[in-house]
Amino acid sequence: FILLSKEQALPPGVKHNIVIVQPNVDPYNEKFTGSYAQQLEKMLKLAVQKTDSTTEYVVFPETALVEDIWEDEFDKSSSLNSLKKFNSFFPTLKIIIGASTAKLYKPGEKLSETARKFTNDDAYYDAYNTALQIDNSGKMQQYHKSKLVPGVEHMPFLFFFKYFEKFALEMGGTTGSLGVQSERGVFTSPDGSATIAPVICYESIYGEYVSEYVRNGAQALAIITNDGWWGNTPGHVQHLKIGRLRAIENRRWIMRSANTGISCFISPSGEISQATEYWVPAVIKGSVELRNDFTFYTLYGDYIGRTAMYTAFLLIIYSWLIRFRIIKKS
DSSP: OTTOOHHHHSOOOOEEEEEEEEOOOOTTTTTTTSOHHHHHHHHHHHHHTTOOTTEEEEEOOTTOEEEEEEGGGGGGOHHHHHHHHHHHTSTTOEEEEEEEEEEEOOTTOOOOTTOEEOTTSSOEEEEEEEEEEEOTTSOEEEEEOOSOOBTTTBOTTTTTOGGGGGGSOOOSSOOSOOOOOSSOOOEEOTTSSOEEEEEEGGGGGOHHHHHHHHHTTOSEEEEEEOGGGGOSSTHHHHHHHHHHHHHHHHTOOEEEEESSSOOEEEOTTOOEESOOOTTSOEEEEEEEEOOOOOOHHHHHOSHHHHHHHHHHHHHHHHHHHHHHHHHHHO
């Protein structure tokens, strides 16, 4: 391993131009109480500073769209229509952005465990922390965050403690247990040439979970997050550094868009470039290479940890047996 240079381990590939937006909207005071139209206008003004005809992706942070959006009525969302209009000026552009969406269940449709009932109606719906891809194909791709923050986005053991769901912490946006999906979805470009993993915030701390995106075809990772909740603590820095591990484990480029920072690019060898300052609006432009190779970790996951756990278990059993034999002889 030591003898392998970065050049040998990471052969160059085709570069794709990316713009990352950091709007810097205060999640405690502004994000969920201010005008969603003004917030979107602010983000688009940042994006247009770096976006041109060569830009292939613009990446916005988690829950960048605070307008409540019904998934069967995407065409009625003023926020999405504004993004489509922006997108139309750049033929090859794809937009990846976080949003709060909801699914309305039809009468008789099977309900999920997280389905919630309207207060004054017999209808049910599910709320999601969602990533969307908007492009000029006319189709909307979506992924629902599925590793949820306990106590904020998800009530643990909901089957047993359904009553306590209403006590989930209020952290802005939709509270209570959010809906999830079973597969790690990836976003594919209209021409099929690029496949990006939408990794939403807390999901990025799980190594094997992120590797599922790569096994499903992801050629690069887009981590979208709102690290403003951390405030002036080491939390947002630690979250960034964890992303480096995901890049190294899977040998994938990462484009990281954080609402209040730190936004950046991370190379497959874990090197951070163009890191923004924390708690300031910013926009950066760079290029990433799409990769198709699989690492041993991508295929087999945390084999070292599991091997160590099994070995420790066997050693404990062995020590008990030795002790039992000694006691028996004495």
